Amino acid sequence: xxxxxxKFGGTSVANLDCMRKVQAKVxxxxxxxxxxxxVLSAMSGETNRLLALAKExxxxxxxxxxxxxxxxxxxxxxxxxxxLLKDSGIKARSIxxxxxxxxxxxxxxxxxxxxxxxxxxxxxxETYDVLVVAGFQGVxxxxxxxxxxxxxxxxxxxxxxxxxxxxxxxxYTDVDGVYTTDPNIVTKAxxxxxxxxxxxxxxxxxxxxVLQTRSVEFAKKYNMTVHVLSTFVESPGTLVTQEDESMEAxxxxxxxxxxxxxxxxxxxxxxxxxxxxSLFAPLADAGVVVDMIIQNTSRDxxxxxxxxxxxxxxxEKTMSILDGIKETLGGGEVLYDEDVAKVSAIGVGMRTxxxxxSTMFTALHxxxxxxxxxxxxxxxxxxxxxxxYTELAMRTLHDAFELEKDGIRC
Amino acid sequence: xxxxxxKFGGTSVANLDCMRKVQAKVxxxxxxxxxxxxVLSAMSGETNRLLALAKExxxxxxxxxxxxxxxxxxxxxxxxxxxLLKDSGIKARSIxxxxxxxxxxxxxxxxxxxxxxxxxxxxxxETYDVLVVAGFQGVxxxxxxxxxxxxxxxxxxxxxxxxxxxxxxxxYTDVDGVYTTDPNIVTKAxxxxxxxxxxxxxxxxxxxxVLQTRSVEFAKKYNMTVHVLSTFVESPGTLVTQEDESMEAxxxxxxxxxxxxxxxxxxxxxxxxxxxxSLFAPLADAGVVVDMIIQNTSRDxxxxxxxxxxxxxxxEKTMSILDGIKETLGGGEVLYDEDVAKVSAIGVGMRTxxxxxSTMFTALHxxxxxxxxxxxxxxxxxxxxxxxYTELAMRTLHDAFELEKDGIRC
Numbered sequence: 014x015x016x017x018x019x020k021f022g023g024t025s026v027a028n029l030d031c032m033r034k035v036q037a038k039v040x041x042x043x044x045x046x047x048x049x050x051x052v053l054s055a056m057s058g059e060t061n062r063l064l065a066l067a068k069e070x071x072x073x074x075x076x077x078x079x080x081x082x083x084x085x086x087x088x089x090x091x092x093x094x095x096x097l098l099k100d101s102g103i104k105a106r107s108i109x110x111x112x113x114x115x116x117x118x119x120x121x122x123x124x125x126x127x128x129x130x131x132x133x134x135x136x137x138x139e140t141y142d143v144l145v146v147a148g149f150q151g152v153x154x155x156x157x158x159x160x161x162x163x164x165x166x167x168x169x170x171x172x173x174x175x176x177x178x179x180x181x182x183x184x185y186t187d188v189d190g191v192y193t194t195d196p197n198i199v200t201k202a203x204x205x206x207x208x209x210x211x212x213x214x215x216x217x218x219x220x221x222x223v224l225q226t227r228s229v230e231f232a233k234k235y236n237m238t239v240h241v242l243s244t245f246v247e248s249p250g251t252l253v254t255q256e257d258e259s260m261e262a263x264x265x266x267x268x269x270x271x272x273x274x275x276x277x278x279x280x281x282x283x284x285x286x287x288x289x290x291s292l293f294a295p296l297a298d299a300g301v302v303v304d305m306i307i308q309n310t311s312r313d314x315x316x317x318x319x320x321x322x323x324x325x326x327x328x329e330k331t332m333s334i335l336d337g338i339k340e341t342l343g344g345g346e347v348l349y350d351e352d353v354a355k356v357s358a359i360g361v362g363m364r365t366x367x368x369x370x371s372t373m374f375t376a377l378h379x380x381x382x383x384x385x386x387x388x389x390x391x392x393x394x395x396x397x398x399x400x401x402y403t404e405l406a407m408r409t410l411h412d413a414f415e416l417e418k419d420g421i422r423c
Numbered sequence: 424x425x426x427x428x429x430k431f432g433g434t435s436v437a438n439l440d441c442m443r444k445v446q447a448k449v450x451x452x453x454x455x456x457x458x459x460x461x462v463l464s465a466m467s468g469e470t471n472r473l474l475a476l477a478k479e480x481x482x483x484x485x486x487x488x489x490x491x492x493x494x495x496x497x498x499x500x501x502x503x504x505x506x507l508l509k510d511s512g513i514k515a516r517s518i519x520x521x522x523x524x525x526x527x528x529x530x531x532x533x534x535x536x537x538x539x540x541x542x543x544x545x546x547x548x549e550t551y552d553v554l555v556v557a558g559f560q561g562v563x564x565x566x567x568x569x570x571x572x573x574x575x576x577x578x579x580x581x582x583x584x585x586x587x588x589x590x591x592x593x594x595y596t597d598v599d600g601v602y603t604t605d606p607n608i609v610t611k612a613x614x615x616x617x618x619x620x621x622x623x624x625x626x627x628x629x630x631x632x633v634l635q636t637r638s639v640e641f642a643k644k645y646n647m648t649v650h651v652l653s654t655f656v657e658s659p660g661t662l663v664t665q666e667d668e669s670m671e672a673x674x675x676x677x678x679x680x681x682x683x684x685x686x687x688x689x690x691x692x693x694x695x696x697x698x699x700x701s702l703f704a705p706l707a708d709a710g711v712v713v714d715m716i717i718q719n720t721s722r723d724x725x726x727x728x729x730x731x732x733x734x735x736x737x738x739e740k741t742m743s744i745l746d747g748i749k750e751t752l753g754g755g756e757v758l759y760d761e762d763v764a765k766v767s768a769i770g771v772g773m774r775t776x777x778x779x780x781s782t783m784f785t786a787l788h789x790x791x792x793x794x795x796x797x798x799x800x801x802x803x804x805x806x807x808x809x810x811x812y813t814e815l816a817m818r819t820l821h822d823a824f825e826l827e828k829d830g831i832r833c
Contacts (some may be wrong), residue, residue: 029479029480032480063499066499066503067502067503067506069439070439070442070503070506070507071506071507071509071510072510073510074506075505075506075509075510077516077517078502078503078505078506078509078516078517079502079506081498081501081502081517081519082498082499082502082503084498085495085498085499088491088492088494088495088498089473089476089492089495091491092477092488092489092491092492093476093477093480093488093492095485095488096477096480096481096484096485096488096489097480097481099481099485099488100481100482100483100485106487106488107487107488107491109491109568111521111566112565112566112567156521156522157522158519
């Protein structure tokens with residue numbers, strides 16, 4: 014008998030009424046002849062309540078204790094939801110991370126799943142029709158509870174789906190799928206019926222909060238089709254899956270943006286081999302994710318400027334690291350600008366077709382939006398612009414690539 | 424290096440301020456050269472909040488899920504308290520039941536501890552100076568979380584103290600010790616400096632809520648001295664320990680009461696061998712704890728009346744069982760009276776001295792209090808009286824045995 018994994022986010026299990034809707038989804042899957050693994054987040058607001066409590070107790074709470082604390086959120090939601098199922102006569106039980114043996118490394122707060130005890134879970138399915146698994150959490154080799162970081166329940170769900178060889182991994186959330194861009198900004202935004210893992214990864218890394226990046230990486234690695242659906246409205250949702258011909262025919266699938274950026278520039282660094290490494294290795298060691306990087310052409314053959322972007326939360330750390338190494342780099346002044354944003358056009362179709370970048374530049378230019386930095390990948394073109402133009406740029410690009418018409422067909 | 428176990432109840436860890444007072448107790452024990460095992464309850468009110476949540480979700484919540492839910496209370500309090508300790512540079516970590524391997528049977532909601540992984544805990548003390556253990560919870564053989572029933576953290580603490588061979592088990596609570604009787608009713612009630620396990624058991628079974636009965640049984644079985652102390656005021660507290668000569672010299676240690684009683688009478692049951700067993704075996708099987716039992720002298724040599732007391736919460740169950748068996752018993756009408764209460768005089772001294780019962784009956788008689796039933800044990804005399812006289816009876820007996828003067832010396 015096939016297994017379906019269904020993941021329900023915090024808003025989907027926010028209260029008793031919501032949980033009844035979730036129960037209906039589970040029962041539907043049961044009725045279709047499947048066993049169900051329901052992976053739950055904490056009830057909406059609960060994780061934030063616990064984080065606030067920790068902040069009251071300590072200005073820098075111990076990470077291991079923090080994970081033990083916040084993991085109570087999923088423990089509570091899984092217990093409550095299982096009570097509902099059992100009251101309806103469904104053979105169900107809750108499973109916590111130490112019971113499922115969802116083994117992770119020991120990076121508390123952002124642990125990575127190493128392996129899951131598949132045999133144990135399959136054995137439990139001999140007794141139960143529904144396993145209600147606490148998402149977001151794992152255990153390290155010492156049996157201590159870890160958490161997977163914000164949105165980690167998505168990753169739990171996909172990893173569990175892979176572990177038990179599920180037919181499908183459904184991610185239920187409060188939106189009805191993945192959109193061509195943020196519908197709060199671009200009213201013409203459309204639901205995307207089908208998207209590749211790679212496109213989804215680019216969208217997720219740009220702040221589209223439908224799926225956690227790690228979960229998409231997992232799904233891609235093991236080729237697990239993920240179906241993004243709404244708990245509250247009937248909609249075909251979005252299938253996140255491997256590339257097929259119909260998807261390549263779409264030039265641009267979506268427009269993403271990210272306002273959580275700072276542009277940092279170091280003036281007058283030596284233009285010689287090893288400099289980039291001396292600069293970026295310490296940042297990487299400190300966990301700062303550097304995104305766009307530009308090294309200007311050397312003006313005099315000896316010195317150049319380096320410009321890059323980092324998340325705003327890492328600015329302080331970045332500045333302090335640069336302070337320590339700028340002498341070695343031969344660098345002068347360090348400048349930064351927080352009033353910037355990234356906008357990106359994303360699509361697997363651009364791998365085989367040119368013209369996306371120039372369409373993008375022209376569209377932005379026509380609106381008088383200055384491009385501060387550019388970076389491109391196989392399936393993405395990103396421009397850094399002044400933050401105040403973000404929404405205008407998104408609407409402009411959504412129009413330019415005719416995304417309201419299912420995108421440009423090549 | 425010796426280990427001290429310190430247990431802190433819900434009011435002791437109710438908020439940040441309270442936890443700082445708890446931290447001071449732990450630091451004092453550390454300063455005295457000990458390792459500390461701090462066993463915590465959930466923050467005051469948290470368990471009730473979770474129970475209320477479960478009641479909203481289900482009229483009869485699944486017991487296993489209930490335990491998974493309510494055990495989050497201790498998981499949160501231990502994590503928060505450990506954060507505090509770590510912020511003060513103390514080598515501490517939280518320990519949950521599945522980490523300590525506090526193994527219990529599978530009676531969810533009222534599980535009994537079977538064994539504790541001593542080696543694991545002692546090994547952790549090589550790394551940590553303080554282990555902050557979640558009280559009230561265990562794991563069954565399937566790794567599912569169980570709870571030990573109301574007040575179960577006391578039992579956790581004593582069992583852990585026994586397991587790691589602690590020098591002492593301190594139970595911190597919101598009262599400063601065990602009293603000769605309820606100070607809210609008898610203002611002259613005095614703190615008892617030292618009490619035997621057996622006396623404490625009788626007091627606890629009569630509703631003195633300072634220690635859970637199971638914890639005292641455990642302490643007695645393994646001869647672990649338990650020190651009841653207040654988190655909030657400095658006081659020598661009460662030592663619960665094995666009997667010594669000084670304790671035998673006290674005739675009566677305390678006066679206890681219990682209003683949670685119903686008197687049930689079945690009229691006209693056969694007066695023949697096996698009848699008592701036919702009556703009480705089904706009640707025992709249903710988990711009804713029958714306390715006082717009186718069988719009247721047979722009036723005609725064939726039939727008699729049986730009277731006994733059960734907890735009020737079990738009345739409905741009791742009546743339904745009696746309904747099913749009264750034919751077999753030859754019984755007639757079943758009567759019950761909820762307006763009754765038990766008062767008891769307790770003391771190991773009465774084992775070797777007579778006169779306690781008659782002093783008690785005389786004192787009650789002098790106040791015009793009618794005695795409905797009497798039962799005696801080696802160290803206790805109990806009278807069932809009309810409930811409305813409870814407080815009067817307690818004050819009268821407290822005076823009669825001169826408990827305000829350290830009790831009657833024999």
